[in-house]
Amino acid sequence: MPSSRYRWVILVLAYLCMLGFAFPLQSLPPVLTLIIRELRLTHTEAGLLMSLFALPSIFFAILAGSVSDRWGPFKTGVVSLVLVTVGMLIFAVSTSFLWLGFGRVVAGVGAATIAIVAPQIISQWFREHGPGTAMGIFNTAMPVGTIICFASFGRLAELLGWRIPMVITAMISTLALVSFLLLYRPSPNPSKRVVPEKEEKAGRPLVILLKIGLPIWLIGFCWMWFNAAVISFSSFAPDFFVSKGYSLAFAGFLASLLMWGSLVLSPVVGRLVDKVGNNDLFIAVGGIVLASAIYLVTRSTNFFFPMILMAIAVALVPAPVFSSPSRILEPKNLGLGFGILAMASGTGMFFGPYIAGFVRDKTGSYEMSFIFLSILALLTTVTALILRVKMKRD
Secondary structure (H helix, E strand, O other): OOHHHHHHHHHHHHHHHHHHHHHHHHOOHHHHHHHHHHHOOOHHHHHHHHHHHHHHHHHHHHHHHHHHHHHOHHHHHHHHHHHHHHHHHHHHHOOOHHHHHHHHHHHHHHHHHHHHHHHHHHHHHHOOOOHHHHHHHHOOHHHHHHHHHHHHHHHHHHHHOOHHHHHHHHHHHHHHHHHHHHHOOOOOOOOOOOOOHHHHHHOOHHHHHHHOOHHHHHHHHHHHHHHHHHHHHHHHHHHHHHHOOOOHHHHHHHHHHHHHHHHHHHHHHHHHHHHHOOHHHHHHHHHHHHHHHHHHHOOOOOOHHHHHHHHHHHHHOHHHHHHOHHHHOOHHHHHHHHHHHHHHHHHHHHHHHHHHHHHHHHHOOOHHHHHHHHHHHHHHHHHHHHHHHHHHHO
16 A cells, blocks of 8 residues: 555554553543442542553653654554553452552553554654644544543443443453554654764763753643643543532533544644644643633533533644644654653643542542642643743744
8 A cells, every 4th residue: 555545544553542542541530439439449549540540651751752763663552552451451350459550550651652652653654744634633532532431431330340341441452452563564754864873872862852942841731731630620520420419321421521522623623733833822722711611610500511611622732732743843853752742641640630639538529629620721821822932932
């Protein structure tokens, strides 16, 4: 198959890999209420289970990005998908908080690398062919996985127990692994070259991190605030809606509305980013709309309007974030750039749910937790505006 057509196969492959990330991450919130009841966990411990999944990204993402640049996406991707599958199986058979946490960490190590490899191979294949459009399509994988989990896993867990959704998640990761083994092909224009030994030493990760430039770090901070707010809200939204009198199944449906906007609008936003640029403005608008929507949840009795508003906000940020590295970085540093984004995302996903759960335990309600999350969303806008000023000066 010609390269011009095979890049769409690569996009489908990256999409499957991202589902292998989305399902392990979002399979927990719809069944969290049942796990809390069965194992008698506090909300702080429940939040920590979400946070532990993101913990490896903080420490290993940049290293994984550098490894992917040097070893290539194939070896890195295979190892990461194996780790996700093993981690989810450990979680599915666990009977204590300790083993649950261990399973989340193992799966998180693999997921941290998937979050780098999947967008990296898209950037390599679509660098000259509309990366914003490709990333817009790619970023619907997270909402698809989230919607399926939130719409079905709660009901399934009520009927068959919370462990069955975890086994299904491990099977999806296995499917992504088999697809990667069969379908992956290197980019026809790889950014590899032979370099002198001195230049190779100068290109080591620590040196590159110091020279890679401020814009990618600012984009990383935007991604950190955004993920801290969105993942924390989606983690506790089903339990919040249950506390308001809704059934577990309907609470999962309400929480899933968060991702419907991204599913529908993300490709459109990606296309707009290709046409008009201004990635920073899309991110800034998404942050302030998200902050407003989360705050409205604390003041509403009918939750449909703030959830729809939140869905629109969530669609505005991922495509501009993920299409930025290919615009501002050299091809040889793409893995490292996506490693910075993965580390930032992991940092947000680690501290966000843990603090939100801690505040819930201390106050006895979710109001202050959600106000905290709205402040995090607002920081996305502030950082994006700083990025805009920096880019204009340069």
